[in-house]
Amino acid sequence: MKGNEVIAEAAIRCGCDGYFGYPITPQSEIMETLMAREPWKETGMVVLQAESEIAAINMVYGAAACGKKAMTSSSSPGLSLKQEGLTYLAGAELPCLVVDVARGGPGLGTIQPAQSDYFQATRGGGHGDYHLLVLAPASVQEMNDFVALGFELAFKYRNPVMILADGVIGQMMEKVRLDDRVPRWSDEDIERISGEWALTGKKNERARHVVTSLELDSYKQEEFNHKLQAKYRRMETEDVRHEELSCDDADYIFVAYGSSARVCQKSVQLCREQGIKAGLFRPITLYPYPRLPLQALARRVKGFLAVEMSAGQMVDDVRLAVNATAPVEHFGRYGGVIPTPDEIVEALKKQIIKA
Amino acid sequence: MSVELKEIIKEENIVYRKTPALTGNVMHYCPGCSHGVVHKLIAEVVEEMGVRDKTIGVSPVGCSVLAYNYIDIDWTEAAHGRAPAVATGISRLHPGKFVFTYQGDGDLASIGTAEVMHACNRGENIVIIFVNNAIYGMTGGQMAPTTLVGQVTSTTPRGRDVKLNGFPMKITELLARLDGTGFVTRQAVHTPPAIRKAKNAIRKAFENTKKDKGTSFIEIVGTCSSGWKMTPVEANRWMVEKMFPEYPLGDIKDI
Amino acid sequence: MAKFKGAVVVDTEKCKGCNLCVVACPTGVLSLAREVNGKGYHYSEMTGPGECIGCANCGMVCPDAVITVYRKNVQN
Structure with missing residues (x-):
């Protein structure tokens, strides 16, 4: 499909x-x-x-x-x-x-x-x-x-x-294993899951529910922002996802997500054939970004190449994570152009290995 | 014959009081603001129909952004102009509920023109309450799409000039032309008879929701004494003299 | 013939003194007080029960829902 x-x-x-x-x-x-x-x-x-x-x-x-x-x-x-x-x-x-x-x-x-x-x-x-x-x-x-x-x-x-x-x-068309069907939530399910805030019609036994993002009191608005920030910190500890390919013995790491990561899989293979120990680090959650595992790799590898179909956006997060522990460069094709595995390997050689 | 006041002021003699569907919070509106009366009428209708537990309100951006503090039902606040889209989402997934939007002239007839047009054109089973006081109240009295020609506002200090600003927008008449609307009316709340009529219109709109008769649209021509720089009593007089000829009261469509 | 006497009770602390009830009253029993409430408004008050007929016009036009109206049949 x-x-x-x-x-x-x-x-x-x-x-x-x-x-x-x-x-x-x-x-x-x-x-x-x-x-x-x-x-x-x-x-x-x-x-x-x-x-x-x-x-x-x-x-x-x-x-x-x-x-x-x-x-x-x-x-x-x-x-x-x-x-x-x-x-x-x-x-x-x-x-x-x-x-x-x-x-x-x-x-x-x-x-x-x-x-x-x-x-x-x-x-x-x-x-x-x-x-x-x-x-x-x-x-x-x-x-x-x-x-x-x-x-x-x-x-x-x-x-x-x-x-x-x-x-x-x-x-893209690929084979896919679809999930089993899950029924839609009933009114009772919604009451159980979101009963404290969802608009279900005000019953006598509860206060009215108001969904709004307005708070005119600055101090309360600041308090609400603290709450949001705490939520994001929780995401960072509980729901960061990433995947590593051939990173265990790698000297050089491609950092790429989505379709760029697919192309980089091939680049890793090409590098290995040429005797370059390359690996792929693929962030699955882009926010929260998998900062800590990338930091851990930075202590032992010789450099990172962020590969993106952009002029360099995710590379900022790579640099923030690596924090100058190892060289970080960016290679991008953009405006609708998809990079080839070969040009990514060349970029690695030119921008990281030679340097 | 004299009757002691305390003989009259007894629970059993009450003929008019605040409906329990109003929260009792002091409204933030300026003295004499029409919003208060319109809120009250909605609350009375919801209470009298016994549908508080089935009614969901969508408040706008503008003076009535805080409407949810005053009518004791479930509410959501919407981004500027987007209330009819938000109400669409609610109504489509809560078919048995009475869903209404409460919007001012800037919210509905300016930034939210697309949303209201298309909600009405789809015939969403919602009630739209549109309070038109010909000015932006919350932001300090700027020109609205419904501002009258020559009317002085903070952004038309020499009066609205049609060459520069175009004409007063008669959005209610436009919406009546759409096949999705079932009931379109223009009312006011400046006198007891007008208030009775407006309340009947709101009641009818809510009843229409039960019958799925398309979108019900009620414009209330109201005052903004602060924005117009008048006393509330002068503002009512000005509304009758200047606003009503441009925005005549009465049903525009009822099918 | 029935004759009604009425009375109006204003929640004076919540009244904003907009004067709309005073104008709406057909028998002129309401007026704004010389004193002000906690918010600084000259609140509305009933100056005497004499002429109030309990028609509820004042309550209806009140934007702040602070008026309660009573009516009693005093003759039958």
Whole structure:
């Protein structure tokens, strides 16, 4: 199945209550698949084409405020439009899932794949001190797996979760093992899981629930920000994910996520054939970033090459983690161009090994 | 014949009092603000219909951002202009609930034009309460899309000039043209008879939700005495003289 | 014939003195006090029970919902 189609299928199977979207290449198959599948007949899941990305994310906000599993998907220019909604969701502590099948920018850019939304995804993206929890799939299987995982983490932290994919993963076809079907949550489930805050209608025995990100008292707003920061620290200790390939004996490490990591797998192989001990470090959560394991590697390797389909965004996090313990360089192709395994090996030789 | 006051002031003689669906929090609105009356009418309707546990409100950005402090139901606050999209999300996933948005003229007729148009065009089963006082209140009296021609605001200090600022936006008439709206009306709350009519309209809108008769849209022409720099009584008079000719009261659509 | 007497009780601490009830009263029994409440507003008050007919117009127009109206049939 295609990566985008898998997102749709996984949403239905994990008991998602509502999808709200707006067409944009290269991710339109997500909504098209849902509309063709008609999950409202099967599970009651609502699928709605909104008038804009702005409306779609705000429909997600409304659905999420009711304690429902709600999601949207888009691609880079659309994500820019969703930033307002995302900061409100983070500020109101609402769980939801957002999929970005990224393309090249800036502006209208290109419809070809890119990884230049990294800053927007991991730094918050909208105004205020907040973060999304960001998952970066590198295979169609992970497109499937991260939907259920994304909802789980969103509700664990009451925070929006983003799947940051790109046009390669979205359009790629691979074999995939789909999850078993999980029923949508009943009213009782929602009461049990989110009963303290969800909008379910004010009963006599409880105070009214108010979902808002507004606090006019500066001291209370600061206190709320402390709470958010504590949540992000908790993410850093409990939900950092990464994967290492051939790093145990490696002298040089490629650091790459998503489709760049797929290309780097081949680069590792090419290096090994040439007698260069290379490994691959793949962050799976981009926020929180796997800083500590990267730091541990930095103490014994000769250098890192951050490989991205961008002009150099994730490399900042690599440098922050490595903290000048070892050389860190960046190699990127961007504007919709995908790097080849060979040019990555050449870049390693030229930028790290020779230096 | 004289009757002692204490003979009259007894529980059994009460003919009007604050509905229990209002929280009793002192409203932050300026003296005489129409928002208070509109809040009260919504609360009374919800209470009288016995649907407090089934009603979810969506408050806007603007003066009524804090509406959730006053009506004792579940609420969410929405980003500026986005309330109809938020209400769509709620209503689609809570089909049995009474979902309403409460929006001002800046929120609904300026920054939120797209959201309200499309929610109405889809015929979302929600109630939209639109309070039009022809000015931005919260931010300090700037021009709204509904500001009258020649009206002085802090961003039209020499009066609204159509060449520069365009014309007063009659969004209610526009929305009535959409096939998704079932009930579209314009009301006011400046006199007891007007208040009774406005309350009936709100009641009808909520009843329509039960019948899934499309989007119900109620504009309330209101005052902003602070923004207009008048006393509340003068503001009511100005509204009748200047606003009503531009925004005539009455039902625009009822199917 | 029934004759009604009314009375109005204003929650004076919550009243903002907007004067809308005073204007709405058909028998002129309401006026703004010379004194101010804790917030500095000249609150509304009933100056006498004599003419109040308990029509509730004042309560209806009050934006702050601080008025309770009573009405008693005093003749039958």
